[in-house]
Amino acid sequence: MRTVGLIVEYNPFHNGHFYHLQQSVKITQSDAVVAVMSGNFLQRGEPALTDKWTRAEMALAGGCDLVIELPVAYSTQAAEWFAYGAVKLLDATGVVDTLCFGSESGEIDTLVRVAKAMASETPDFRQMLDDALSQGQSYPAAYSSAVRRYMADLGDPEAAEFALEQPNNTLGLHYLLALERLRSPIVPYTIKREKAGYSQTTITDTQIASATAIRKVLTGDGTLLDIKPFVPLTTYTLLEREFTGRPEPMGWQHYEKALFHRLVSTPAAELALLHEITEGLEHRIKHALPKLTELRFDVLLESLKTKRYTRTKLQRALLSALLGHQKQAFTRERLQNGVQYIRVLGFNDKGRKLLGRMRKEAKLPVLLSAADASEPYPYLALDVQATSVYELERPGASARTLYRDYYEKPIMRSTT
Structure with missing residues (x-):
C-alpha cells in the first residue's frame, strides 16, 4: 500500500487542505494518507480553536486514513x-513512502539542492547567520539571508535568489533538511499553494481561504455560517457541534488570567529559565506588565514587539510560560532524541490496516493513549500536561477531561 505523509495543523480543516490532500494523493500515486497533526497548541504559539480529537475527526472525514500526534515539544517550535x-x-512509522507539502514556489528541485548543501551546517554558514542576527534581524529573516549568501558562495545563483522568507517555502526546506539528516528513504514532493497565503487574513476567493482568515472570522464579528463556503460540510458540522453553547472558539483570550498569574508571580530569574525566553526578554516582560492599559494578551504582545521579537516568537515564549516549559527540556540533544513514540489520534478502516503493518515495521512504540506507555516518556508527560492546561478553560472541565490523554480512545471512522 503506497502511502503519502502530510504534516498538518488543520485549525480548522478547510477546502484548501482538502485540495492539498487530493493533489498529494494524485501526484504521489498513493493509496493511503498518514497525517502528523499538531495537538492542542500550535506552531505559532497559539491554542487550537478546538481540541486535537475533534481536529483528527475533521482530518479523517476529509480523506486522511491515519492521524498521529506531533508532540507539543515539537508542535510549538520554530x-x-x-x-x-x-x-x-x-x-518512524515504517509505512510512509512519500511526503507532500504545500509551498509558495511549488518547485522542489531548488529546495532539494539547498537542503543537501545545508544538511551539515558549516562554520562559514554559522558565521553568516551570526552576522545577520547581529544586525537585529529576526531569526527567520537572518536564516534566510544567511542561506542566500551561502548558496551564492557555492555558485548557485538560482538557490541564492529563492524566496526562502515565505513561510511554506521555509517549512518545506526544513522538512527536506530533516529527511537528509535522518537519511530517510521518504521521497519528497511539493504542491504550489493557491489562492490564499499562509498568513493571509482577508478572504479573496469564493471557496478557498486560509485558516488564519477563517479563524479571524470566527473570533471577530462573524458567525459559523460565514465560513461555510470555505470548509467541507463535515468540518462545518463538527464545528457546529463543538461551538454549541460556547460563545467563541478557544484562543489566547481563554488563558489570559492563567498567563498573567504566571508572569506576575514568577521572578525574572525564573522566567529566564523558560524555553524561548532569551536575550533579556524576561526583563522586558517584567517592565511591560505595570504599564499595560488592559490585562489582555494582545495588549501585552503589542507592548513587547520589536523588530527582533516577532509576534510569533513572543507567542511561543508566552506559551512556554503558560505551559511551564523549561529550557533544560528543549536542548538540542533532547530534541534530537525526544521522538520516542507514535501517538495515534484516529484512523479509518484503511488506517487500521496501516496500524497492523506498523505494529511489525515501526521504529518506535505505537500508543493508542498515554496509558499504553510502557515507560515514562518525558515528552508524553508534556503532552498530558498541555492537554490539562487546554481543557481547564473549556466548558464542563472535570478531572477526567483534564486527563483525557489517558482515557480518550482514538477516533475510529468507518469508510464502509
Missing part, C-alpha cells in the same frame, strides 16, 4: 524542530 519532529515520526 521551523527547524517542528519539521524535524514531524518528519521523524513519519519516518
Whole structure:
C-alpha cells in the first residue's frame, strides 16, 4: 500500500487542505494518507480553536486514513524542530513512502539542492547567520539571508535568489533538511499553494481561504455560517457541534488570567529559565506588565514587539510560560532524541490496516493513549500536561477531561 505523509495543523480543516490532500494523493500515486497533526497548541504559539480529537475527526472525514500526534515539544517550535519532529515520526512509522507539502514556489528541485548543501551546517554558514542576527534581524529573516549568501558562495545563483522568507517555502526546506539528516528513504514532493497565503487574513476567493482568515472570522464579528463556503460540510458540522453553547472558539483570550498569574508571580530569574525566553526578554516582560492599559494578551504582545521579537516568537515564549516549559527540556540533544513514540489520534478502516503493518515495521512504540506507555516518556508527560492546561478553560472541565490523554480512545471512522 503506497502511502503519502502530510504534516498538518488543520485549525480548522478547510477546502484548501482538502485540495492539498487530493493533489498529494494524485501526484504521489498513493493509496493511503498518514497525517502528523499538531495537538492542542500550535506552531505559532497559539491554542487550537478546538481540541486535537475533534481536529483528527475533521482530518479523517476529509480523506486522511491515519492521524498521529506531533508532540507539543515539537508542535510549538520554530521551523527547524517542528519539521524535524514531524518528519521523524513519519519516518518512524515504517509505512510512509512519500511526503507532500504545500509551498509558495511549488518547485522542489531548488529546495532539494539547498537542503543537501545545508544538511551539515558549516562554520562559514554559522558565521553568516551570526552576522545577520547581529544586525537585529529576526531569526527567520537572518536564516534566510544567511542561506542566500551561502548558496551564492557555492555558485548557485538560482538557490541564492529563492524566496526562502515565505513561510511554506521555509517549512518545506526544513522538512527536506530533516529527511537528509535522518537519511530517510521518504521521497519528497511539493504542491504550489493557491489562492490564499499562509498568513493571509482577508478572504479573496469564493471557496478557498486560509485558516488564519477563517479563524479571524470566527473570533471577530462573524458567525459559523460565514465560513461555510470555505470548509467541507463535515468540518462545518463538527464545528457546529463543538461551538454549541460556547460563545467563541478557544484562543489566547481563554488563558489570559492563567498567563498573567504566571508572569506576575514568577521572578525574572525564573522566567529566564523558560524555553524561548532569551536575550533579556524576561526583563522586558517584567517592565511591560505595570504599564499595560488592559490585562489582555494582545495588549501585552503589542507592548513587547520589536523588530527582533516577532509576534510569533513572543507567542511561543508566552506559551512556554503558560505551559511551564523549561529550557533544560528543549536542548538540542533532547530534541534530537525526544521522538520516542507514535501517538495515534484516529484512523479509518484503511488506517487500521496501516496500524497492523506498523505494529511489525515501526521504529518506535505505537500508543493508542498515554496509558499504553510502557515507560515514562518525558515528552508524553508534556503532552498530558498541555492537554490539562487546554481543557481547564473549556466548558464542563472535570478531572477526567483534564486527563483525557489517558482515557480518550482514538477516533475510529468507518469508510464502509
